[in-house]
Amino acid sequence: MFNIRKMGDWMWNENNQFNTRDLIYFIGYRIAKKNYNMSLDKKAAIKEMIELDYNNESQIEKFVNNAGYFSDTLENLYQKFEAKRPMVTAIKQFKNDSQTVSSKTTEITLVFSKKMDIRIKSSGFGELGKEHFPTLIGVNFSKDGLSIPYKITLKPNKRYQILLENGCRTEDEIPLNPFLIDFKTAE
Structure with missing residues (x-):
């Protein structure tokens, strides 16, 4: 319902x-x-x-x-x-809201509380818009559906946001609790 x-x-x-x-x-x-x-x-x-x-x-x-x-x-x-509802339980490379992420970071891996439907990916822009979305090289779920690595490129001294939307869902179609990744790279 x-x-x-x-x-x-x-x-x-x-x-x-x-x-x-x-x-x-x-x-x-x-x-x-x-x-x-x-x-x-x-x-x-x-x-x-x-x-x-x-x-x-x-x-x-x-x-x-x-x-x-x-x-x-x-x-x-x-x-x-x-x-x-499943949720993001961790970001492997850094803590969310970190202000000192290395601009040399090439991957952001999100870990989920439940196995996700690996056929569906749904991410969007945070409130800061497209200009603050990292350059995306690729994104694919892990085979077990418990994590998703984002291959990215970052610039120094810039704030980034990625919004995981509720289009992501478990195999039994329970939608993800939306999650905003928000961080800043160091100089």
Whole structure:
């Protein structure tokens, strides 16, 4: 439910655990029906659904939680999802935010907490933009999917950023917690 990469499976096709097209609409219907059936005042239940501010996340979350449709609250389900997400556990060559990385460094190797899908690579620019992305020579996952070395060239006395985006994911499609590599080279 929280995995954006899988959202298409919930929205448009039948590639979900229920083999149901437009699953997100079906679940919305079931939540509304459950709220309606639980209400003693059916008119008030309909009025609440019509007047609900669908741009207000806390109102939506309260409405969904009150229905009791899911096995737990949305917040608890989200926390469980977040706990499953892989993350970058280390940079082999230096500590993140280091200000004295050698400009002679030719590789940055990231280590993951879980085996990643080696077919998918997803990195982008940090908030400083393209000018602060190192010159990339190549990038390929290790065969075991637990690390990814970036072959790079660096200039002295320059700040660099690489953003690992949540397009990177495990083989069972749980997206990476985004990770910003931010460092500066020495003179």
